[in-house]
Amino acid sequence: MTENYRIDNLDKALLSALQQDARVPYAELAKRHGVSAGTVHVRVEKMKQAGIITGTQAMVDPKSLGYQVCCFIGINLKAAGDYPKVLAKLQALPEVVEAYYTTGHYSIFTKIQTRSIDALHHLLVNQIQAIPQIQSTETLLSLQQPIQRQVTP
Amino acid sequence: MTENYRIDNLDKALLSALQQDARVPYAELAKRHGVSAGTVHVRVEKMKQAGIITGTQAMVDPKSLGYQVCCFIGINLKAAGDYPKVLAKLQALPEVVEAYYTTGHYSIFTKIQTRSIDALHHLLVNQIQAIPQIQSTETLLSLQQPIQRQVTP
DNA sequence: GATGAAAAAATTTGCGG
DNA sequence: CCGCAAATTTTTTCATC
Numbered sequence: 001m002t003e004n005y006r007i008d009n010l011d012k013a014l015l016s017a018l019q020q021d022a023r024v025p026y027a028e029l030a031k032r033h034g035v036s037a038g039t040v041h042v043r044v045e046k047m048k049q050a051g052i053i054t055g056t057q058a059m060v061d062p063k064s065l066g067y068q069v070c071c072f073i074g075i076n077l078k079a080a081g082d083y084p085k086v087l088a089k090l091q092a093l094p095e096v097v098e099a100y101y102t103t104g105h106y107s108i109f110t111k112i113q114t115r116s117i118d119a120l121h122h123l124l125v126n127q128i129q130a131i132p133q134i135q136s137t138e139t140l141l142s143l144q145q146p147i148q149r150q151v152t153p
Numbered sequence: 154m155t156e157n158y159r160i161d162n163l164d165k166a167l168l169s170a171l172q173q174d175a176r177v178p179y180a181e182l183a184k185r186h187g188v189s190a191g192t193v194h195v196r197v198e199k200m201k202q203a204g205i206i207t208g209t210q211a212m213v214d215p216k217s218l219g220y221q222v223c224c225f226i227g228i229n230l231k232a233a234g235d236y237p238k239v240l241a242k243l244q245a246l247p248e249v250v251e252a253y254y255t256t257g258h259y260s261i262f263t264k265i266q267t268r269s270i271d272a273l274h275h276l277l278v279n280q281i282q283a284i285p286q287i288q289s290t291e292t293l294l295s296l297q298q299p300i301q302r303q304v305t306p
Numbered sequence: 307g308a309t310g311a312a313a314a315a316a317t318t319t320g321c322g323g
Numbered sequence: 324c325c326g327c328a329a330a331t332t333t334t335t336t337c338a339t340c
Contacts, residue, residue, distance in 0.1 A: 007218075018211035022175045025316055036326045041318065052217045056209060058171035062304045064205045065160075072255070072262065074293075087299055099300035102225070104293035105258075109225065113304045140227075140257035146240055147252035151215045151266045178333055189309050194335065309340075317332065323325085 005050035007153065010035065011043055015052070015153040018044070022056035067113045069120050070142040074106030075134055082133035083107065089131050095123050106138070158203035160306065163188065164196055168205070168306040171197070175209035220266045222273050223295040227259030228287055235286035236260065242284050248276055259291070 007015075010033060017029055026040040033040075047053045062070065077086060083101065090096045090110060098111035114120040120139075129137060160168075163186060170182055179193040186193075200206045215223065230239060236254065243249045243263060251264035267273040273292075282290060 015211070015213060019213060020208075020210065022209035022211045026318095027316060037317075038319085038327075039325060042325085050217065051214055054212045054214050055173075056175035056211050057173065057303070058168070058175045058209050059207045060168060060172060060303055060306065061204055061207045064203065065304060065306055067304050070253075072253075074258075091300060094302075094305050096300060097302055097304060098298065100223075100225075100293075100295040101297040101299065102293045102295050105227075105291060106293065109293060109295070110300075138258060140253075140255045140259065140262060142253040142255050142262070144254040145251065146254065147244060147249060147263075149247075149250055150210070150213055151218060151220050151250060152247050153213065153218055179335095180333060190334075191310075191336080192308055195308085307340105309338105311337095313334105313336080315332105315334070317330105319330080320328100322327090 005046060005052065007047070007052065010039075011047060012153040014040060014043055015047065018053070018056075019150050019153075062113050066115050069112075069114045069117055070145070071112050071114075071120060072140040072142065073110045073112055073124070073128065074138045074140070075108040075110065075128070076136045077107045078133055078135045080107065086131055086133050090128075093123065093127055095119075158199060158205065160200070160205065163192075164200060165306040167193060167196055168200065171206070171209075172303050172306075215266050219268050222265075222267045222270055223298070224265050224267075224273060225293040225295065226263045226265055226277070226281065227291045227293070228261040228263065228281070229289045230260045231286055231288045233260065239284055239286050243281075246276065246280055248272075 013033055014029055017024055027037045030037040030040045044053065077083065086108060087099065090099055095112050095114050096110050097113050100109045102109045112120065112123070114123055124137065124139065128134065166186055167182055170177055179197070180190045183190040183193045197206065230236065239261065240252065243252055248265050248267050249263050250266050253262045255262045265273065265276070267276055277290065277292065281287065
């Protein structure tokens with residue numbers, strides 16, 4: 001995580017490829033860009049060290065694991081200072097897959113995955129709205145996610 | 154993508170591990186769970202075939218690529234039928250990293266990454282609000298993202 | 307289905323330009 | 324900083340249980 005690393009066009013190309021498929025062989029990338037596999041290896045390691053590549057993950061389709069419902073819940077707090085406490089409670093709920101500290105309409109904005117509408121209802125009423133520091137919530141149900149990508153290097 | 158595959162505890166364990174590190178050697182997973190590398194290979198392939206594992210990706214830290222600003226923009230359309238047209242326009246903007254078709258406060262909900270507040274301003278005014286089918290937008294600026302994870306198998 | 311060994315392929319290291 | 328090539332490790336296949 002040394003932070004200072006000036007990336008060139010090869011780095012960018014490698015990043016793009018690895019964003020699409022993290023398991024693509026370095027030898028394949030090497031051939032594709034006219035360098036040796038060793039060079040690819042060195043570049044990727046440097047980008048990891050620099051904190052540019054933070055890791056790799058297998059993408060799992062939530063629906064095939066039985067998570068049918070995706071939604072966002074915007075949360076407003078009674079007092080801004082309650083943020084850490086509420087966050088700790090949200091952290092303990094595995095259905096909360098993302099949380100953001102935001103300015104604008106909500107104080108905390110969360111992305112939620114549940115198995116069913118019933119499960120969402122239960123989560124909302126018994127887990128989230130039961131957190132005493134929360135003043136109000138607003139739910140946006142996602143019917144479809146037509147765009148999903150990463151920033152382009 | 155055959156859809157029907159009943160996953161067992163080994164599958165779940167492999168999934169969890171691959172969600173954390175997509176490049177972990179199968180031999181390592183095999184040792185960890187007391188099975189052969191061949192078995193791990195077969196299981197992972199099956200989960201790919203079944204559409205449970207949709208792919209692998211290197212995670213890139215947007216900040217280290219110069220994308221300093223993360224925000225959400227909620228969009229309301231003039232008419233619900235304008236959805237496909239607007240989506241196509243959003244698709245063409247690389248700063249739009251996610252889009253959802255939602256019920257609730259907004260019709261379309263987007264996640265945005267830009268290099269700067271100026272770039273966000275420019276995107277909002279010249280690209281997004283310039284789409285004629287859009288009636289109104291609302292921006293939530295993300296100051297911090299304290300939770301980021303995937304659903305648990 | 308799972309295993310274990312063999313064959314094929316990829317990763318990783320270090321020398322030399 | 325790069326490439327080459329050897330040494331190591333991993334993936335992938337397949338006959339067998």
